[in-house]
Amino acid sequence: YSTMSANRGKLIVFEGCDRSGKSTQCAKLIERLRKEGHKAELLKFPDRTTSIGLMINNYLANNVDQRDEVIHLLFSANRWEGMQKMTNLLLGGTHLVVDRYAYSGIAYSAAKGMDLQWCRQPDIGLTKPDKVIYMTLNRDKASERADFGGERYEKKEFQAKVEKIFEQLQDPTYWQVVNGEGTIEDVHENVFNVVSPVVSSDCGPLKKLWT
Numbered sequence: 001y002s003t004m005s006a007n008r009g010k011l012i013v014f015e016g017c018d019r020s021g022k023s024t025q026c027a028k029l030i031e032r033l034r035k036e037g038h039k040a041e042l043l044k045f046p047d048r049t050t051s052i053g054l055m056i057n058n059y060l061a062n063n064v065d066q067r068d069e070v071i072h073l074l075f076s077a078n079r080w081e082g083m084q085k086m087t088n089l090l091l092g093g094t095h096l097v098v099d100r101y102a103y104s105g106i107a108y109s110a111a112k113g114m115d116l117q118w119c120r121q122p123d124i125g126l127t128k129p130d131k132v133i134y135m136t137l138n139r140d141k142a143s144e145r146a147d148f149g150g151e152r153y154e155k156k157e158f159q160a161k162v163e164k165i166f167e168q169l170q171d172p173t174y175w176q177v178v179n180g181e182g183t184i185e186d187v188h189e190n191v192f193n194v195v196s197p198v199v200s201s202d203c204g205p206l207k208k209l210w211t
């Protein structure tokens, strides 16, 4: 099929460091879009429901170790295995709200010291988001939020490195920074003010990441 569609859905991605409120805001946004009469679906990476996702889950939970290269490629493969479904939904007019994407893949791997260009390669050609909402949160506030520290990457010093890489990846042509401080409702209003014009505009055909 062609990637052309006048009324295609828009791909909205949430990125940002641990506990910044991405999952909370994704859920609020889906609810809002549906209330306003849009077709909208929520997706999350890693998708821990697939067999690759299960391997990722075991790594994050510290049940198994993997070489840095291997886990990086598994995270990327986990996005590629979702690509057909995503494209079908977008071309069918459904907006997608996606909780983490290729930028997390690069940021968390490069923060370990891996080469940034190497890390970017496997995600080249994934569907490009129409908008990336980059959520920020003061690191001390983040570590005070519930459940911080349970998984492999949930350490303050490591999150600081991740944040630095995210800053390098920011592309002002389609990224918007949203401050994660404030009430869930206030942050949601800021998110919706960014997303609303995107869902109602013609963003042209689907594009590919970094091509």
Ligand code: Z5A
Pocket (backbone or CB within 6 Å): 017, 018, 019, 020, 021, 022, 023, 024, 025, 045, 046, 060, 075, 076, 099, 100, 101, 102, 104, 105, 106, 108, 109, 145, 146, 147, 151, 153, 154, 180, 181, 182, 183, 184, 187
């Ligand atoms: N990872 C990777 O290495 N490579 C990849 O390619 C990808 C991911 C895709 C798991 O991701 C790990 O995988 C992650 C990156 C790595 N490692 N780390 N760190 P995940 O998405 O499954 O991570 P998570 O466990 O869902 O946490 P999170 O996404 O970092 O949290 P969040 O979604 O940003 O925050 P939240 O769950 O919405 O909120 C956190 C808590 O704060 C929760 O109790 C909320 O109720 C509360 N909250 C939310 N908003 C507010 C406000 N406004 N005020 C007060 N409290 C709030």
Ligand code: MG
Pocket (backbone or CB within 6 Å): 022, 023, 024, 099
């Ligand atoms: Mg989350």
